[in-house]
Amino acid sequence: MQIRLSWLEGADREVALPSYETAGAAGADLRANFPEEAREGVTLVPGARVLVPTGLRIAIPAGYEVQIRPRSGLALKHGITLPNTPGTIDSDYRGPLGIIVMNAGQEPFHIAHGARIAQMIVAPVVQADFEAVESLDATVRGTGGFGSTGTE
Numbered sequence: 001m002q003i004r005l006s007w008l009e010g011a012d013r014e015v016a017l018p019s020y021e022t023a024g025a026a027g028a029d030l031r032a033n034f035p036e037e038a039r040e041g042v043t044l045v046p047g048a049r050v051l052v053p054t055g056l057r058i059a060i061p062a063g064y065e066v067q068i069r070p071r072s073g074l075a076l077k078h079g080i081t082l083p084n085t086p087g088t089i090d091s092d093y094r095g096p097l098g099i100i101v102m103n104a105g106q107e108p109f110h111i112a113h114g115a116r117i118a119q120m121i122v123a124p125v126v127q128a129d130f131e132a133v134e135s136l137d138a139t140v141r142g143t144g145g146f147g148s149t150g151t152e
Contacts, residue, residue, distance in 0.1 A: 048102070049101060052098060068087035
């Protein structure tokens with residue numbers, strides 16, 4: 001499968017395109033690509049969030065989506081996460097690819113130009129037909145909600 005990318009005007013074309021860092025990687029790393037006037041990057045104080053540009057637009061084939069997820073090392077070591085995880089990019093979106101990054105850690109965190117900030121997963125999409133009915137089939141769980149299976 002091929003995912004087509006195009007550079008935004010003013011993007012630094014020396015920043016690497018999304019890439020799989022190991023042969024078995026499910027997610028391709030995305031990098032921060034700040035415009036020329038902001039190449040020093042950005043520092044996030046605890047609790048803050050920011051839209052980090054990637055300098056890219058993306059064309060996803062019909063029948064697929066791209067999911068944006070945090071990088072586990074940044075989450076564990078620094079509390080850096082993505083508040084809308086997983087973020088979904090639809091196949092018909094052609095605008096700028098930006099990543100909402102949040103500092104859930106205890107210390108300020110600097111996002112440098114070119115830093116790996118998130119990962120993207122390409123996944124198939126199934127669209128359902130929705131139908132309103134008078135009743136639903138019964139199950140063992142029934143209407144038990146959060147925590148109803150006996151674990152906290």
